[in-house]
Amino acid sequence: MPKFNLSQATAVTLLAIMVVLIIIVPLLPGYDPYKQDLGGALLPMGGENFRGDFYLLGTDTLGRDMLDRLALAGQVSALIGLSAVMVSLFIGVTLGLIAGYFRGPVENVIMGLADLQLSIPRVLLLIAVTAIIGPSVTNLALLLGLTSWVAYGRVARGMTLSLREREFILSARTQGSTATWNIRKHLLPNVLPQMLIVGSYEFGMIIVMEASLSYLGLGVQPPLPSWGMMVSEGQNYLALAPHLAILPSIALFILVAGFQFLSQAFTRENELELVA
């Protein structure tokens, strides 16, 4: 059965750490990411305040528990990442399948749109739009989703171009199948696994993008934390309390790396399937 696979094992380890942080930590007694304690601010990792409360990862400028903050921020980031991936996957796969299956002018319009999308610097676009519609978790997820469909669209179209000439689709057509039938029954199931690979890769990109927007103050708004925002807040205290900026960076790294390795493991799995 499944052989030991380094990228699989790494992915599992890294994502397990994230699961503990994002799901288990909030279930622990005393979890409260908003509780301020100005007297116990900027405690180092493993520090105790004057009441003898123990803080595994220390506290931030307002004396909030860093572990709890990191957990909540992780939930926010994961939520934004997942919804953005779902939005962009849906748009990208739909447009890609349509472009690849129907070819002709439809394809030209869709692929033109993709080129247009890529030619506009994404961060600038996001900054401009958030400045207008105002920053919020929903807006951020939607915007990130709407602007990152191109990768899915391109891959889906490329696969469709080769699949549509495959004989199982030709034979379905001779049996009187409609375009909708072919796309739903044949193209989508064959394209989807590849899309999950793209998705696991894009997920990391989106988390980083969210972090940079939050760092600029255009993402998640306080008191809701996000890793990017925590880095941004922590940079003023780099000398005094380096853990404020370093811990969220590490968390970010673990999550993104975890998904990279996951996408690698997926790819390998899919390759095996293609060979077999």
Next chain:
Amino acid sequence: MTLEDTPTGQNSDVMVLQVENLSIDAVTPKGVTHLVQNISFEVRENEVLGIVGESGSGKSLTMLAVLGLLGPNLKIVSGSIRLRGREVTDLSFEEMQKLRGKAMSIVFQDPLTTLNPVLRIGKQIGEAVQLHNPDYSKDQVKARVIELLTLVGMPNPEKRYSQFPNEFSGGMRQRVVIAIAMANEPDLLIADEPTTALDVTIQAQVMNVLAEVRERTGAAMVLITHDLGLVAENADRIAVMYAGRMMEEAPAKEIFERPTHPYTAGLIASLPQLDHRVEELYSIPGFVPDLSNRPSGCVFHPRCAIGGKRPPCLEKRPELAPAGEGRRVACHFHEETAAWRDEQMRKMAAPENTAVAHDGPRKNALLIAENLEKTFDVRGGLWSKQKLHALKDVSFELQAGTTLGVVGESGCGKSTLAKVMLRLLEASGGEVYLNGKKFFSHRGPSLRRARKNLQVVFQDPYSSLDPRMKIHEIIAEPLRINGGYSADRVNELLAHVGLTPEAGLRRPPEFSGGQRQRIAIARALALNPDVLILDEAVSALDVSIQAQVINLLKDLQAELNLTYVFISHDLSVVRHISDEVAVMYLGRVIEAGKVDQVFDAPAHPYTKALLDAIPKPDRDEAVERFTAEGDLPDPMRPPTGCKFRTRCPLAREACKGEDPELIARDGTDHPSACLFPLTRDAVPA
């Protein structure tokens, strides 16, 4: 182990290659699989040994072992390989490198992947020269390359020297590969399916080149192929392999007349014949065994018509033992093969001309194609657009329950014809009538309804089934699309093609090529079509499996009164299955008629050349072969007049004028597009 004499008598006695008791294992985490078991053979100077076998028989693997090119998880576990008496199995990689290309070299199947697309061919051949002659100057290398190109019959070698592989046709590419293999005049040339990727007229040319270069250098050759006819014509001796073991070794000229192993006899009986009709092909039952789970005793016993379940066959593995002059065979009951074969030959004997049955008054044709045209716009330069005539004025009529064979080489438009008729491509002109109704005028939903009468089975059993669907769902698909799905109907269809309902629960990757093709046929039959278009439907299958599928198709036709359009490059199969035949060349039908008329008395020189190009074991050397010269002309710039005149040995001045119509001319009883058709009696030399 040594043979007393050489079959042709002209070979020297100097051994070039001796393989003794060779066994190869694959070592995987799942366990050890014995891929090749106890193979022994010898090749002498000037001799050609043919190794024949179906896919998975271990024939290529054996020769890769000789070259020392086995993959990392493949191991030679026993035996010895001696090249001119020198043991090579224990040589280091560096020592083997000195032998490869110098003492022995290989020609692979697909010249497209053998050549590096970004290197000029002069450089690629030059590399082979330089590897073993590092002290050659640039000019010396170039001179040698030009010499080699000339040797393999390349026209314009100086000009060709600096061209890239994509500027060569398939046949020319294979000549380049041969030039590379012959660069250092090796003692042993290994040709692994050297012509399988090529058209039959080109195959004849390439085999000639191989024979010529060997004659010049005296190299011995091992010819690996699945094509019994090809080895019978080109080899001195034949070794037959099955499931990693050697079944039989015999003089090539005698293999068709006197096969000694039941497997060989079965293979021969399952081959469709080119020169006469046979009633029904023998089909070897079952499938090639899984090598990780070989049958006990004789590997062939589960499929054997002679040994079958007899105790020695089940229990004891037969050794390869001498059986008469120049022969060895691994069978407990090989004396009985001759009788079995004679019986098969009687059974197969030509039936009372079956074609006559359809000769009565012409009923309304079920399927009519009228002046079909298809042109593609091809972008030429930056601004220019060119037209490619893929189909030109193709017409035919077909009665219910009969089969039209469409033959031609690659690029002749036969697959385009299938796609146009199926409306997977829109025709540029013409009409198809199905049951008297215009098929081409349907649009949208009415087209989808009309389509169910015209179904298709494609060539590639791998890409024609969606790998993510279960077999039951695959066969149910047409029923679901058109409404009327029932599980019973699917099971009935599975039964039609000889599969059980349990097969429906599995997915395509679990099935072999032949089984997949059965599934594709079941799916095509789901909507009770009137017409089935079979586009190279048996071409990708092994010989024994091919016969099973052909027999299945014939049975289904008789049972369901199906009408077939059978598209194939394989003339023997077309002869066996068709009532009428149309021969295509560059998008046109150049000859049409009853199958016996066309095969027994071809009128068009191209048809004659096609027929003559097919390897035959019993070719009469005295009768000059009628060959098509050179390559297919560029379809973008076809010659004026008759499209075949550039390759036709009989072309005259008049052929340049007009493209001849497809009509019956003097001395022939069926239409052909040739101004000077060949007649039944007088075939000009």
